[in-house]
Amino acid sequence: MKKKLIAPVVLSTALLAGSIPFSNVLAKQPEETATISLTNKWNEKMNVPIFVREKQLDKRNSSTASDALNYLEEKKSKVKIRNPKADLKVKKTNKDELGMTHVRFNQTKNGIPVEGAEVLVHYNEKNEIVAVNGTVNVDVDEQNFNTKPEVNSVVALASAKSSVDAPAQLQYDPTTELVVYPFEGESSLAYKVNVNFHGEEPGNWFVFVDAQSGKVIDKYNALMDADEIKTQTGTGTGVLGAHRLLHISQSKNPNTGTVFQLADYGHKNLGGIFTYDAPTGSLFTSNSASFKKDYDRAAVDAHYNSEKVYHYYLDEHGRNSLDDKGMAINSYVHYGTNYNNAFWDGQQMTYGDGDGSYMISLSAGLDVAAHEMTHGVTTNTANLQYRFQPGALNEAFSDIFGALIDDANWEIGEDIMGPGAKADGRESLRSLSDPSKYPVGAAYVPYGNGKGKYPAHMNEFYDLPRNLDNGGVHINSSIINHAAYTTAQEIGREKLGKIYYRALSVYLTPTSDFSAARKAIIQSAVDLYGAGSSEAAAAANGFNKVGILE
Template identity: 65%
Template sequence: MKKKFIVPVALSSVILVGSIPLSGVFAKPIDSKVVSSVQVAKKWNEKASVPFFVKDRFTEKFSSSTSSNALNYLKKNEDKTGIKHPDKNLKVKSTEKDKLGMTHVRFNQTINGLNVEGSEVIVHFNKNNEVVSVNGRINQTIDDGTVDTTASLSSDDALKTALTSVNAPDELTYEPTSELVVYPFEGENHTAYKVNVNFMGDEPGNWFVYVDAKTGEVIDKYNGIMDFDEFKPQNGVGKGVHGAHRDLHISQVKEPKSGTKFALADLAHENLGGIFTFDSKNDTNTKNDTLYVGNSAAFIGDYDRAAVDAHYNSEKVYEYYLKEHGRNSLDGKGMAINSYVHYDKNYNNAFWNGAWMTYGDGDGEFFISLSAGLDVAAHEMTHGVISHTANLVYRNQPGALNESFTDVFGALVDDKDWEIGEEIMAPAAKANGVTRLRSMSDPNSVVVSNAQRAAYGSGVYPAHMKEYYNMPQSVDNGGVHVNSSITNHAAYLIGQEIGRKKLGQIYYRAISVYLTPNSNFSDARKAIVQSAIDLYGEGSAEEAAANSGFDAVGIY
């Protein structure tokens, strides 16, 4: 069946879900043979994604900070990095120069020209063209003789298999993508098609499906959706969900037979594709979505309030990243920022779907309109930033880091406190003592309301690695929304020592310079400490605070 596509407009990242029955949560006893096979698989999996962070005490100077000189360094230092035949097995992904004058060359590990999923290497030059460090993750189980990279299956057939495996609807958000990669999974390096399928509807999906390029079987899959005419620019006003007055950038729109109307379309920012807010009209059919338009420049009706806050908050987050980090929009290149409000009926969620933000109105019992939260908007939009920087895989510890960094920037943009989601809780929830989603200052003070997730731990959000929730990938993608509170607490402790502004500089540098898709909590510590050193110097109070914060939560 031919799939229909709609124009892409925004990204998605689920910040919460409702309670799930406890049936099937508790694991059954397993025999010793199974334990042995699991241990063997674990050892192989560890070798398939080996972290390293090499700091060179005796820097080597080059004539320029280029990818070819980065490769020359790696060739000379195979023993230090563990990267064999880098000139043959690495492919340049990007080269970026930062505000400190440092240049960062990022490589994908490859075999026979195919990217090895999750394996990246970053070479860091200082402003004097000296290599000062190399970090990343490398697959040490691979050599030319161990992986047959030929494909028996066509890309079209892989796409059909992927669509079927995720029950994709006929209408997709954008045309699916397919890339032939080497995918390490459960003790074997597979040649596979990595297929990305994105759709809205009752159960939105941003699926990544790995289809074996020889057998056509689905090896693995996960949902990467992350919770939380002529235009004439002019100024407008609106009333937010909580009644706050909002000054807005909007546009006049001339429509045939209906005269001049006013749209939540902000075209006031130079080199930005615009900030747009759309109305999903309380259903899940994207064909019904329209740009949010009113009859006057004052958006003050009750139905307008969710749209007003989404539009206002999107601009605030955009301005934060531009002012604090010199980042022009989510991709750093001025992409349009799109938000959709009034999604579905009684929808208790907000998400980034890989292209735009979507906000439900809440059910009035647990949540009100989720666009009311500035920290929620910053959380969702930071998922978009991460998609274009570290691109942390949305499961297990990398996924928890993805959630944690988005919470951190939520608390930096909405800087009244260190709580997440306090502006979106309904009166009934507050009356029952549920006043926020997560607390960075005191994680243990918040109950894990989802029963299936709570069954894997103490029932409250963890603040230390000794409280870590060991969840299977089938539950919360391996604990991304729960275990994130451990690294959240580390960020809070660091922020208490050095202040929010410096915390933001350090954390932004970590995601944009050092972290890679499969980075875990220990990798994050190294990245954050090194970022503190880069910005404030070795032996600085900021470096000490970063180390102390992670010591306090048991991450080494």
């Protein structure tokens, strides 16, 4: 029986490539271990969706977090939150280019955040509340829940590291946070531990350790898939032979003289754009302003493409880097040996060289860079959980913006395919215009409609378990990809980008599913172009065409 989208309560209005042996392209996650229970449970009071659209706008005195909380208290029966003032903690408030203010809350229990449960209140420029959306965990709200841990964070960290075979040397310092974790129909007090490491099997693992017993409840790999320094113009040759103009820097060293680096400090309020050699961890350098050695080619493209993606988000959406706060953009190339993948690890981009047959250096693809960097944007906006439908949305937004930024076509990865892949008929990784042109891996075929192709409609949805592609994040993403492509045929790429970026940055939350995405994207079109506009109709039609209905 095919998976159906269950309409939420509306109160008012990496490659998996069949015969091609790519192990994990564009951050396909390693399969989860069989030690995790796959028992299917369901609790209808967990992750209850909210979408309230006020028809008669409520005029407020201000658009502050305090006022938003007062509104939720007044409307608590409508939004199904029993005690908003006790259970919601403000996470962020921002004002957008339309003059709208958005207040984001995290649900808590006795002050402990409930993982993934967020509520947003949206004001227009007149301080009128126009909408509320997000998810709440009614079950946790109603329970007498023990929020006092029996084990400490040190024990939890050791358990988490052991569960993912983390090496002694980690990429970044691990983080540990006490949360209420809804999982498989039950909620537990847990430590959310983030462990990040590179190596032959890189990981950006989130491990949830029971705070009472110290046992691992759940885990998933969210690896998506001198002296004065002066910025100047340099040149380089890319992987495919393209001549690149680069922003680089030079440093004077009393012992070695002037050294040129792939380090760009020339953008206002940006920490810089830097490109490193993964084996050594060092910035790429040259004795001249020209980077034309064969070994430099992957770095040249990574550096050039990073700046292109940075400018797209800045120029089109007013976003200052991946976190919108000017974080440095770091890329590492020549990762691993014959590594057919690229990934965002939560803080940086990393590119393999490919095996030379099925893939060439992955940094050659502008859409690949855009895909990985968009994972960084998602991490810092909706922070969509990397599993099941939220994870498929995460992947889809990366593919969609990859195709918008590298706007030659609606394919992803066409510039990184090697001669072996092309000989097998694989001209790209995925297609937004025609998802079914490529097969999925054999392990996934039994969970679909039997045709074994990437899905373009909900009647082709792959109802995968968690231990396969994190529940289908790379496979089912193609349904959302195709919805976006269909919308773009009516309104063009630029408007599509504005609508989808607004949905990602303003409306979506960590547990948003396909149905929530439909509402968020249509609402974003209404915000930008008006109710009844052709843009709003096109946004709805894109989802209609792929079977994601009201």
